[in-house]
Amino acid sequence: MNTRAVIVRALVVVMLAVQTLMLPAAHAAMIGTDLNGMIGTTDLLAQEQRADNQARLKAALERSEATSALERFGVDPAQIDERLDRLSDAELASLADQADELPAGEGALGVLVFILVLLIVLDLLGVTNVFPRI
Amino acid sequence: MPYLRGHRRWALPALLLLVALAGCQSRAPLSAGMPGEAQVPAVPFFPQDDYQCGPAALATVLGSAGVAAAPQALVAEVWLPQRQGSLAMELVAAARARERLVYPVTTPSALMANLDVGYPVLVLQNLALSFYPRWHFAVVTGYRRDGASVILNTDTREAEPMRWNRFVRTWQRADQQGWVVLPVGELPPQTRPVLLVQALEELAGTAGAAAAAPYWHATAQRHPDDYLVQFALGNHLWARQQSAAAIEAWRTATVLRPQAFAAWNNLALALAALGCDTADALRGARHSEHAPQALAALERRLAATATTVAASTAAASATATNIAACR
Structure with missing residues (x-):
C-alpha cells in the first residue's frame, strides 16, 4: 500500500515534469509560423562587411598601377589576394578605406603609397618578406 | 646588405619619400563639380561650457537635422564628469535615441561630399599628441579656398577657419572618426x-x-540592386507587419543572389506563415549554399507550419487576404 502510493506519486511527478518540458517545445513549434527561424540582419552583417572590404581592396589591387608596383617588388598579386584572409576585420577595413581614397586615373603616387602600407602590414604578418628588418 | 638587391635598393627610400610628400597634402580632396567653397546654411551655434565640447557639438548637428536640443539638456546624457568629457559612442547613441540616422564619415572625400550637399559633420579630433591625447569634438560646417581650409564650430568659436593640413592631422590622430546626423528620410551623398x-x-x-x-524608404531607392539591402529591407518590413512588401523584397534578394541561403530561408518561412505555397522557395534554399543543419531546420519548420496552418480554422480567411502576397 505504502510502496504503491510512492510509485504513483513518483509517476505523477515524472509525468508533470515531462509535460512541463514538452510544453515550450510544442508551443515553439506552433508559433514557428512567425518570426521563429528567420535569419536576422545582424546575423549577416559581419560576414557581409568582410566580403565588402575584401572586394574593395581587390578592386584597388587590380588597377594597372597597383599590379605593376607589386611586380616591381616581386610579389605575386594572386598570393597577396589569398593572404588578405589573415587580416583582422579592423585591419581589412582600414586598408580598404585607404584604397577607396586613392585618386582615380593618373594617381600612381597614391597607389604606390598604398601598396607600401599594404606590404608593411603583410610583412608584419610574415606573409611577404620585402622588408626583412621590420 | 644583401637583402636589398638590385632595384629594391632605391625603391624603398624612394617610396618613403613619397609617403612623406603625400603626408602633407595641403588641400582637401574636392571631386569634380564641387565649388571652391561651401558653407552649410543655418547651422545652429552653441559655445561650449568648460570642457563640454561633446554636448555642444551634438546639439549643433542635431539642430541641423531638425531636432531642437540645448547642450545643457544633453549634458546629463552624454557627459562623464570623471573624464571631463564625452564618449563618441554616447553622442552617437543620443542622436539615435532622437530617431535620427547616424552615418560614419571616415575619409576626407566623404567629409567634403557631405559639406557640399549641406550636412555638417561631427568630428573627433586629437589636439595634442598620439601618446598624450587631448580629445575634442567639433563640427565642420564648410570649406574655403578650394579646400585649403575648413570651417569649424569649435569650443567657443563659430565659423572658425582652420588650415586643411592642420585639421587633417588632428583628425587622423583620432582615427578619422566622424559622423553625419541626417534629417528624417534623408541619406548622405555617398553610402x-x-x-x-x-x-x-x-x-x-x-x-x-x-x-x-x-x-529605409530612401535606402531601398538608393540601392535597389544590392542583396544585403533587399534582404534587410525584407526583415524590416516583416517586423513592421508589411508582409506582402517584405516578401517582395526577399524575392528580389533571391534574384540578386540566388546562391545565398538567408533570403530563401526567410522567404519560405514568410510564405508558410501566410499559408502560401513554399515549394519554389524551398527548392531555391536547397540549391543555395547552406549548412546542412540550417536547411534541415527550415524543412522541419515548414512541415510544422503546414500542419498548424491546415489545422487552423482561420487559415481559410487568412489565405484569402494573403493571396496577393503569395503570387
Whole structure:
C-alpha cells in the first residue's frame, strides 16, 4: 500500500515534469509560423562587411598601377589576394578605406603609397618578406 | 646588405619619400563639380561650457537635422564628469535615441561630399599628441579656398577657419572618426550598402523599427540592386507587419543572389506563415549554399507550419487576404 502510493506519486511527478518540458517545445513549434527561424540582419552583417572590404581592396589591387608596383617588388598579386584572409576585420577595413581614397586615373603616387602600407602590414604578418628588418 | 638587391635598393627610400610628400597634402580632396567653397546654411551655434565640447557639438548637428536640443539638456546624457568629457559612442547613441540616422564619415572625400550637399559633420579630433591625447569634438560646417581650409564650430568659436593640413592631422590622430546626423528620410551623398544597413539596424535597435522606416524608404531607392539591402529591407518590413512588401523584397534578394541561403530561408518561412505555397522557395534554399543543419531546420519548420496552418480554422480567411502576397 505504502510502496504503491510512492510509485504513483513518483509517476505523477515524472509525468508533470515531462509535460512541463514538452510544453515550450510544442508551443515553439506552433508559433514557428512567425518570426521563429528567420535569419536576422545582424546575423549577416559581419560576414557581409568582410566580403565588402575584401572586394574593395581587390578592386584597388587590380588597377594597372597597383599590379605593376607589386611586380616591381616581386610579389605575386594572386598570393597577396589569398593572404588578405589573415587580416583582422579592423585591419581589412582600414586598408580598404585607404584604397577607396586613392585618386582615380593618373594617381600612381597614391597607389604606390598604398601598396607600401599594404606590404608593411603583410610583412608584419610574415606573409611577404620585402622588408626583412621590420 | 644583401637583402636589398638590385632595384629594391632605391625603391624603398624612394617610396618613403613619397609617403612623406603625400603626408602633407595641403588641400582637401574636392571631386569634380564641387565649388571652391561651401558653407552649410543655418547651422545652429552653441559655445561650449568648460570642457563640454561633446554636448555642444551634438546639439549643433542635431539642430541641423531638425531636432531642437540645448547642450545643457544633453549634458546629463552624454557627459562623464570623471573624464571631463564625452564618449563618441554616447553622442552617437543620443542622436539615435532622437530617431535620427547616424552615418560614419571616415575619409576626407566623404567629409567634403557631405559639406557640399549641406550636412555638417561631427568630428573627433586629437589636439595634442598620439601618446598624450587631448580629445575634442567639433563640427565642420564648410570649406574655403578650394579646400585649403575648413570651417569649424569649435569650443567657443563659430565659423572658425582652420588650415586643411592642420585639421587633417588632428583628425587622423583620432582615427578619422566622424559622423553625419541626417534629417528624417534623408541619406548622405555617398553610402556603402553594408555601412548603411548597419546604421539602420543600430537606429532600429535604439529607437524602434518605426523610426528607421523613412530612412529605409530612401535606402531601398538608393540601392535597389544590392542583396544585403533587399534582404534587410525584407526583415524590416516583416517586423513592421508589411508582409506582402517584405516578401517582395526577399524575392528580389533571391534574384540578386540566388546562391545565398538567408533570403530563401526567410522567404519560405514568410510564405508558410501566410499559408502560401513554399515549394519554389524551398527548392531555391536547397540549391543555395547552406549548412546542412540550417536547411534541415527550415524543412522541419515548414512541415510544422503546414500542419498548424491546415489545422487552423482561420487559415481559410487568412489565405484569402494573403493571396496577393503569395503570387
